[in-house]
Amino acid sequence: MSRIGKAQIQIPKGVEIKLTADNVVVVKGPKGELHQPLKPNFSIEIVEDKLVVKRPNDEKQNKALHGLYRSLINNNVKGVTEGHKTQQELVGVGYKASNVGQVLDLSVGYSHRIMLEIPKEINLTTITEKGKNPTIIMESVDKQLLGQVAAKIRGFRKPEPYKGKGIKFTNEQLRRKAGKSASKK
Numbered sequence: 001m002s003r004i005g006k007a008q009i010q011i012p013k014g015v016e017i018k019l020t021a022d023n024v025v026v027v028k029g030p031k032g033e034l035h036q037p038l039k040p041n042f043s044i045e046i047v048e049d050k051l052v053v054k055r056p057n058d059e060k061q062n063k064a065l066h067g068l069y070r071s072l073i074n075n076n077v078k079g080v081t082e083g084h085k086t087q088q089e090l091v092g093v094g095y096k097a098s099n100v101g102q103v104l105d106l107s108v109g110y111s112h113r114i115m116l117e118i119p120k121e122i123n124l125t126t127i128t129e130k131g132k133n134p135t136i137i138m139e140s141v142d143k144q145l146l147g148q149v150a151a152k153i154r155g156f157r158k159p160e161p162y163k164g165k166g167i168k169f170t171n172e173q174l175r176r177k178a179g180k181s182a183s184k185k
Contacts, residue, residue: 003067004066004067004070004071005053005055005063005066005067005069005070006052006066007070008050008051008052009050009051009052009070009073009074009077010049010050011046011049011050011051011077012029012077012081014029014030014081015027015028015029015077015080015081016028016029017044017046017051017073017077019038019043019044022037023037023038023039023040023042023043024036024037024038025037025038025044025073025076027073027076027077027079027080028080029077029079029080029081030080030081031079031080031081031082031083031141032079032080032141033080034076034079034080034141034142036069036072036073036076038069039062039065041055041056041057041062042054042055042056042062042065042066042069044073051073051077053066053069053070053073072144075143075144076143078143079140079141079142079143080141083139083140083141084139084140084141084142084143084146085137085138085139085146086137086138086146086147086150086169087135087136087137087138087169087170087171088135088136088138088150088153088154088167088168088169088170089133089134089135089136089167089168089169089170090106090108090133090134090135090136090157090166090167091133091159091164091165091166091167091168092108092109092157092165092166094107094109095107095108095109095133095134095157095165096128096134097126097128097134097135097136098126098128099118099124099125099126102117102118102119102120102122102124103115103116103117103118104116104117104118104124104126104136104153106153106156106167108156108157108166108167109157109165114156116152116153118138118149119145119149121140121141121142121145122138122139122140122145122146122149123138123139123140124136124137124138125137125138135170136153138150150169153167154166154167154168154169159172159174161174161175161176161177162176162177162179164176
């Protein structure tokens, strides 16, 4: 059995989980409601305050999906109770970030500004303090959507390895390269 797949999910107080007729796991909690579709033969079993994902057989495909579904449901449970959060910072001279509602306005060294509409499920804030890099903070109950939007923002200007300029996650460690060395005569 998959080590991740057979691990139990602790269900916190105030969270309700049910499996619908069309095999969709619905997770309701204080912060919202999320849906996770499962393959037809997969099922969930709730014993007291723990949830276990069951797979139909030991086929390779089912083994692969077992741990995946368990992780996705666990992310949904954490999302509706605590929520998920990402922070990105813009490193570079003249790089700016601001938002008006759900529209993110980025100035990252191109001849034009980048305007990105953020989905309404994500709470967006930007912080610009003097002497610090501009920061983009996003919070949501849906971890998949949050990661997808964060990756799209990072893709506008990936951090380069020499000076570290670009859009990076706050806790990200970048591999830095040495620049050119002067030749000795």
